[in-house]
Amino acid sequence: MCEANVYIEHCGKEELLLERVDKLIPHGDEIYLENIFGQRKTIAARIKELHLIDHRIVLERIDTYSK
Amino acid sequence: MCEANVYIEHCGKEELLLERVDKLIPHGDEIYLENIFGQRKTIAARIKELHLIDHRIVLERIDTYSK
Numbered sequence: 001m002c003e004a005n006v007y008i009e010h011c012g013k014e015e016l017l018l019e020r021v022d023k024l025i026p027h028g029d030e031i032y033l034e035n036i037f038g039q040r041k042t043i044a045a046r047i048k049e050l051h052l053i054d055h056r057i058v059l060e061r062i063d064t065y066s067k
Numbered sequence: 068m069c070e071a072n073v074y075i076e077h078c079g080k081e082e083l084l085l086e087r088v089d090k091l092i093p094h095g096d097e098i099y100l101e102n103i104f105g106q107r108k109t110i111a112a113r114i115k116e117l118h119l120i121d122h123r124i125v126l127e128r129i130d131t132y133s134k
Contacts, residue, residue: 002069003119024117036120047114050091052070053103 003036003055009048010061017041021057029062070103070122076115077128084108088124096129 003020018041023034026047033041045059070087085108090101093114100108112126 002071002122004069022118022120024114024119026114026116047091047093049093050117051089052091052119053089055069 001036002052004050004052004057005055006033006057006059008043008045008059008061014058017043017059024057031059068103069119071117071119071124072122073100073124073126075110075112075126075128081125084110084126091124098126 003022005019006017006021007014008017018033018035018039020037021033021035025032029044030042031045031047043059044062046062048058048060050057070089072086073084073088074081075084085100085102085106087104088100088102092099096111097109098112098114110126111129113129115125115127117124
């Protein structure tokens with residue numbers, strides 16, 4: 001199984017956003033995620049790093065108030 | 068093995084940029100890639116989509132002359 005867990009980092013803390021993600025599509029300031037269970041999320045964030053062997057993707061939240 | 072092949076899309080065509088990539092880190096307009104063989108590349112691009120079960124990451128080239 002080669003999907004990854006997606007974590008979101010905000011103020012120095014990381015939390016699990018969605019596990020076993022297959023598909024990730026950035027679109028402007030948003031990222032669309034879809035996992036192997038068909039769960040979908042769209043979040044205002046950017047990709048910080050991917051570590052695929054560790055099954056780990058880290059996103060950084062984009063604060064909409066700072067735009 | 069859960070690394071992915073990274074393709075770059077430009078003018079509607081896709082070509083293999085680096086295979087078996089473990090680590091991908093966006094930084095400004097550039098993306099740093101590192102594969103399981105220790106090969107490293109940095110390219111002016113943005114992430115278009117990830118399909119992890121297909122071991123496939125597609126980047127879009129950023130044309131520096133259009134900045």
